[in-house]
Amino acid sequence: MGKTEKIYFYPVWLRIWHGINALGIIILIITGISMQSSLDSPLIGFSLTINLHNIAGVVVMLSYFVFFIGNMVTNNGKYYLIKIKGFFKNPIKQGIYYAWGMFHGQKLPFPLSEKRKFNPLQKYSYVLIMYIAVPVVIITGIALLFPELIIEEVYGFSGLFLTAILHSVMGFFISIFLIIHIYVASIGKSPVDNFKSIISGWHHL
Numbered sequence: 001m002g003k004t005e006k007i008y009f010y011p012v013w014l015r016i017w018h019g020i021n022a023l024g025i026i027i028l029i030i031t032g033i034s035m036q037s038s039l040d041s042p043l044i045g046f047s048l049t050i051n052l053h054n055i056a057g058v059v060v061m062l063s064y065f066v067f068f069i070g071n072m073v074t075n076n077g078k079y080y081l082i083k084i085k086g087f088f089k090n091p092i093k094q095g096i097y098y099a100w101g102m103f104h105g106q107k108l109p110f111p112l113s114e115k116r117k118f119n120p121l122q123k124y125s126y127v128l129i130m131y132i133a134v135p136v137v138i139i140t141g142i143a144l145l146f147p148e149l150i151i152e153e154v155y156g157f158s159g160l161f162l163t164a165i166l167h168s169v170m171g172f173f174i175s176i177f178l179i180i181h182i183y184v185a186s187i188g189k190s191p192v193d194n195f196k197s198i199i200s201g202w203h204h205l
């Protein structure tokens with residue numbers, strides 16, 4: 001295996017999904033935080049903020065179908081499968097590498113290859129985000145757009161209130177993911193190498 005070997009990890013459909021999704025989620029986070037105060041922000045009015053949030057939400061939902069169906073009908077879905085073997089051991093190994101090993105010249109515990117596109121921690125975080133957090137935020141978002149769909153009371157609590165809390169908590173979780181995601185993406189051959197990969201499609205080993 002030569003040092004400059006590269007793998008075509010990110011097909012066009014995945015890159016288009018990722019770009020639209022990233023932009024949409026960033027707009028959702030900014031407008032979401034701004035809506036918490038229910039005041040006109042210095043830059044844009046409250047009703048424009050809500051409209052932007054709704055439009056970005058619909059765009060993220062539509063692009064999610066591209067991701068979901070794309071992962072079902074192409075090879076990409078296989079990278080998201082989690083095996084029982086090494087379920088705890090592998091992410092711990094990767095965590096130790098991120099916290100200690102990479103600062104001490106340790107070798108990568110899970111080098112990437114045609115068979116392994118993500119290290120165990122990346123895989124777990126992508127599965128949590130793409131198969132739990134984003135779907136929950138989309139479903140609760142649709143419910144908040146059409147509140148008449150929401151059950152009125154759940155164990156004495158307002159269904160609308162619980163839906164809004166779940167929507168905000170997942171939104172917060174996605175925001176934290178995004179910060180860690182961008183930091184981890186900067187760990188590579190050079191700090192910008194992975195960002196170039198998600199644009200060109202090619203990952204340098």
Ligand code: HEM
Binds near residue numbers: 076117130184196197
């Ligand atoms: C400014 C925003 C973002 C940047 C700069 C960014 C950057 C990257 C980069 C460099 C990669 C390829 C390397 C890697 O896997 O770490 C990647 C992959 C990925 N990103 Fe992002 N990302 C952003 C936003 C997001 C958001 C908001 C989500 C989800 C909510 C997301 C989910 C993913 C997933 C699931 C992959 C792997 C796709 C696959 O190969 O199947 N990203 N991102």
